[in-house]
Amino acid sequence: MINEELQAYLAGKFSNAEVKPGKQYLEILVQAADLHETAVQLKGVPELSFDYLICLTGVDYPESMQIVYHLESVKHRHMVVLKVNTADRVDPKVDTVSDVWQTAKYHEREVYDLLGVKFNHHTDLRRLFLDDDYGFPLRKDFKDEVRIVER
Amino acid sequence: MSETKEIIITSDKIHTDEYLVNMGPQHPSTHGVLRLLVRLEGEMVHNIQPHVGYIHSGIEKMCEAISYPQVIHLTDRMDYLSAHMNNEAVALCIENALQVEVPERVKYIRTIMDELSRLASHQLWWCVMGMDLGALTTFFYGLRDREHILDIFEETCGARMTLNYSVPGGVMFDIHPNFQKRVKEFIKEFRKKLPEYDQLLTGNVIFQERTNDIGYLSLEDAIAWGVTGPSGRGSGFSCDVRKHQPYSAYPLVQFEEKLATKGDTFTRYRLRMEEMYESLHIIEQLIDNIPEGDYAVKMKGVVKLPEGEFYQRVETARGEFGVYIVSDGKKNPYRVKFRSPGFSNLFALNKMAAGHKIADLVAIMSTLDLVIPDIDR
Amino acid sequence: MNALFQYISTVFKGVGTLLTGMKITGKYVFTPWNNVTQQYPENRDTLKMFDRFRGEVIMTHNENNEHLCTGCGICEINCPNGSIEIISKMELTEEGKKKRAIDQHIYHLGMCTLCNLCIKACPTGAIVMGQNFEHAVWDRSKLTKVLNQPGSKIAQGVKE
Amino acid sequence: MGFNIYDFSGMTHNMHLWFLERMSPTATTIVEWTIIGVSYMLFVALFGLFLVYAERKVCAAFQQRLGPMRVGYWGLLQTIADFIKLLMKELIMPKSADKFLYNLAPFIVMIATFLAMAVLPFAKGLQTLDFDIGIFYVTAVSSVGVIGILIAGWSSNNKYSLIGAMRSGAQILSYELSVSLSLVTIIILAGSMQLSVVVESQRDAWFIFKGHIPALIAFVIFLIAGTAETNRGPFDLAEAESELTAGFHTEYSGIKFAFFFLAEYINMFIVAAMATTVFLGGWMPLHFGSFESFNVVMDFIPPLVWFFMKVLGVIFLIMWFKWTFPRLRVDQILTLEWKYLLPINLINILLMSLVVLTKFHL
Structure with a gap:
């Protein structure tokens, strides 16, 4: 499906979500509550079949944490960017998608490690790179007097 | 020894308790500081849990404090074997965001450099693969041939591994006058050496026995775990970004995306070997036709990206590399995320190696071609 | 009988591949003038x-x-x-x-x-x-x- | 004391008489034991050092390198420097290791090596023990070393060591069979297990030429199995650097490690010496039936030189294996033995018996 068709299809499919063409790829912004269901649909519906999760990451915006999923369909070769904003910035919580795409298991651990986003129902949510008592370094308000030199 | 003490004998088989072995962080075959917590029963591997982060250097955080052209030199330090591809990914991402069209010459140079890096990386992978399986001589043969590529890099870019050659809008320097001659000499020589690689290792009956029919990865698993590069293509996962979202001069050249369906260790090995021939083929098409022109477009002194999010995928030697830049319009990026191929590939290891022997674990790990800074970033 | 033939051919093929490998390494061991080692501090003057x-x-x-x-x-x-x-x-x-x-x-x-x-x-x-x-x-x-x-x-x- | 480089039996006999003239028979025996013991120790130390140096140079040549070049002329003193370093190194022992066995293991390995060396005929008359059952004795004592390896692996309380030791146990026990059977093939041909007789009966032609194809097959099998028995690549599973870091000697340092290291090289020498003695005519010069002038020239070269030339040739071959092939997996190593080497060996013995029965050999 080319982008316009895909956009129309997605807009019809996910009425609660906001579908808009981004700078490069189509973007869907979903409510945090709908995330898991949307993920299942994106992978499961044969016309979409977004089975390859390229990249999962989080961005610390001033109001909320945003989790960004770059998805591709191996069969149809179309791409979409799924986004979800957490309700709370300080103690963000999102449903896990690691049961939909297995690779998300470790990508989510990375996001938890660096941004402190907790993924509900994640089977093994531990820190990946850093010590347990280290802060969440990719947050904008992270301070480390010893290791980070401000210029 | 306490974990191995208890032996329970049942009627049909002797059952020994499982025990844990830490492979790494300092272990010869983890190629760096990767720690695998391996659950073994005798020689059999039951479960592998990778522990990463020993050389996590916080490159993503560092990127938030420096300007866009400066980000590129940090990407050298992630996957140091495909440094140029990483550089190019960031450069392409910035160019896309700024809507800058680079000259044809730059595209050609970048593509040749990409393929040379890929060759160098695969050569190192080949020799390390042999070393992991106990054939130490391959290590030196691979390094011997890789030296020629590194010399080419050094002559043109000024460095052997941390190239920092792509800059936003082009490349750092024009190619050296000797560049074309040297690349052609190298191709001629390496085409003679590649069959030797096959005779020494690929055809060897011990090597075949060691790699055939172990470490199966199905297509579904490859996609679900995001295993890309030759490792994913060995399972039939068509994931070559050069084909699907071509960049630089890749739309202009003829090449094949090598695919296989068997998905075992030998298939992954064979695909990488074939990719070397393919890379030589790509370079041969481009090296004589580098168009004249500028080697970089003039960029502003301070590069500022428009507000928004940009994603660029490239194919490195290990698989798909992605750069995700969030810009708030300032001269520093707001957030940079590197999607590294090694990260996704590593965590499929448990899927592939569980149920095999320790020796197989080493073989499987070396066909994944892990580079630890690429995983830890 | 077929199995026996296969067995023998496996043995011969295996030994054949091993000999091919030994031929490659043998080629290099008997041509030591092709060595690639550079003796670094000694060649400082010529190293450019x-x-x-x-x-x-x-x-x-x-x-x-x-x-x-x-x-x-x-x-x-x-x-x-x-x-x-x-x-x-x-x-x-x-x-x-x-x-x-x-x-x-x-x-x-x-x-x-x-x-x-x-x-x-x-x-x-x-x-x-x-x-x-x-x-x-x-x-x-x-x-x-x-x-x-x-x-x-x-x-x-x-x-x- | 008449000194004859072609026959040492006169010299040793004269030495014996010379001692007897001057002291009691008991004292003579003790003095002779001491001389023999010291000379064996010297030989093991010096030849071991030489083999380590040779291995490094040969390996470098295979890999298009130069190898050690810094210490001494062309790095000749490198292994001596290494040895001094190992001597001065601190002996580290894991806290929870079994102290007695941990210290005992290197000696067992070393003792097994010395035991096997006792019967090797270096030249005519230069052989310490000349048993009737020399070949049998070598195969028996050469597998004592595995006990040392097993003890080392178990007592150092390290999982890598234990895995390495277990692998080595399984491997050596299996390959012992092939070594013995390939030697049996030649025993049939020679009609004796006494090493001096075996060498003597190769005066006109070496067994590898005499025994036609069965002897050649037996030689190849002996080389493979012998390599496996010395734990060298491609059968170095017990050490398996890329899998088990260093296998059974992971926890050993300093001189104890040097013992294992030295024993490995001397074992390689023993395998090569056995191959030389049994298949390649020992210290006998190369003779071709009727080329009289050629045979005379060959006779002129002393037996000791012949012996070491052959031994070094075989050692080079074993090194060639190591630096070319990848390592086998533990199940494949057993497959190779039980499914390939053993059946081929048995058939080979049958063939050899037929050859001997029909007097087909030269």
Whole structure:
């Protein structure tokens, strides 16, 4: 499906979500509550079949944490960017998608490690790179007097 | 020894308790500081849990404090074997965001450099693969041939591994006058050496026995775990970004995306070997036709990206590399995320190696071609 | 019988592949003049690095002990690691006007990643990459260098 | 004391008489034991050092390198420097290791090596023990070393060591069979297990030429199995650097490690010496039936030189294996033995018996 068709299809499919063409790829912004269901649909519906999760990451915006999923369909070769904003910035919580795409298991651990986003129902949510008592370094308000030199 | 003490004998088989072995962080075959917590029963591997982060250097955080052209030199330090591809990914991402069209010459140079890096990386992978399986001589043969590529890099870019050659809008320097001659000499020589690689290792009956029919990865698993590069293509996962979202001069050249369906260790090995021939083929098409022109477009002194999010995928030697830049319009990026191929590939290891022997674990790990800074970033 | 034949052919094929491998290594062991080892400290005199090799940042001086650096600080801004510090001073020009000039161009080699961004940014071409690669020192403080030579001054006609 | 480089039996006999003239028979025996013991120790130390140097140079040549070049002329003193380093190194022992066994293991390995060396005929008359059952004795004592390896692996309380030791146990026990059977093939041909007789009966032609194809097959099998028995690549599973870091000697340092290291090289020498003695005519010069002039020239070269030339040739071959092939997996190593080497060996013995029965050999 080319982008316009895909956009129309997605807009019809996910009425609660906001579908808009981004700078490069189509973007869907979903409510945090709908995330898991949307993920299942994106992978499961044969016309979409977004089975390859390229990249999962989080961005610390001033109001909320945003989790960004770059998805591709191996069969149809179309791409979409799924986004979800957490309700709370300080103690963000999102449903896990690691049961939909297995690779998300470790990508989510990375996001938890660096941004402190907790993924509900994640089977093994531990820190990946850093010590347990280290802060969440990719947050904008992270301070480390010893290791980070401000210029 | 306490974990191995208890032996329970049942009627049909002797059952020994499982025990844990830490492979790494300092272990010869983890190629760096990767720690695998391996659950073994005798020689059999039951479960592998990778522990990463020993050389996590916080490159993503560092990127938030420096300007866009400066980000590129940090990407050298992630996957140091495909440094140029990483550089190019960031450069392409910035160019896309700024809507800058680079000259044809730059595209050609970048593509040749990409393929040379890929060759160098695969050569190192080949020799390390042999070393992991106990054939130490391959290590030196691979390094011997890789030296020629590194010399080419050094002559043109000024460095052997941390190239920092792509800059936003082009490349750092024009190619050296000797560049074309040297690349052609190298191709001629390496085409003679590649069959030797096959005779020494690929055809060897011990090597075949060691790699055939172990470490199966199905297509579904490859996609679900995001295993890309030759490792994913060995399972039939068509994931070559050069084909699907071509960049630089890749739309202009003829090449094949090598695919296989068997998905075992030998298939992954064979695909990488074939990719070397393919890379030589790509370079041969481009090296004589580098168009004249500028080697970089003039960029502003301070590069500022428009507000928004940009994603660029490239194919490195290990698989798909992605750069995700969030810009708030300032001269520093707001957030940079590197999607590294090694990260996704590593965590499929448990899927592939569980149920095999320790020796197989080493073989499987070396066909994944892990580079630890690429995983830890 | 077929199985027996297969068994024998496996043995012969296996031994054949092993001999092929031994042929390759044997070819190299009996041609020791093709060895690739370079004996480094011995070949120091003949060892020449490539022109573009990035060994360290140096500032070129001409025979009158003059350099091209105006002390503009662009290299300092462009350095990603903060390995360059520019200490400038005010000088009186011949016309009697005050003009900024370089006092000390401090370069921390220990922090430098040799990324070439400072050299690319330098508007006057005052700093270049040197080919020296033997940087080992006994004391870390020796890695901090002052690039402009003592008593040197800016060459005539160099403008910011 | 008449000194004859072609026959040492006169010299040793004269030496014996010379001692007897001057002291009691008991004292003579003790003095002779001491001389023999010291000379064996010297030989093991010096030849071991030489083999380590040779291995490094040969390996370098295979890999298009130069190898050690810094210490001494062309790195000749490198292994001596290494040895001094190992001597001065601190002996580290894991806290929870079994102290007695941990210290005992290197000696067992070393003792097994010395035991096997006792019967090797270096030249005519230069052989310490000349048993009737020399070949049998070598195969018996050469497998004592595995006990040392097993003890080392178990007592150092390290999982890598234990895995390595277990692998080595399984491997050596299996390959012992092939070594013995391939030697049996030649025993059939020679009609004796006494090493001096075996060498003597190769005066006109070496067994590898005499025994036609069965002897050649037996030689190849002996080389493979012998390599496996010395734990060398491609059968170095017990050490398996890329899998088990260093296998059974992971926890050993200093001189104890040097013992294992030295024993490995001397074992390689023993395998090569056995191959030489049994298949390649020992210290006998190369003779071709009727080329009289050629045979005379060959006779002129002393037996000791012949012996070491052959031994070094075989050692070079074993090194060639190591630096070419990848390592086998533990199940494949057993497959190779039980499914390939053993059946081939048995058939080979049958063939050899037929050859001997029909007097087909030369």
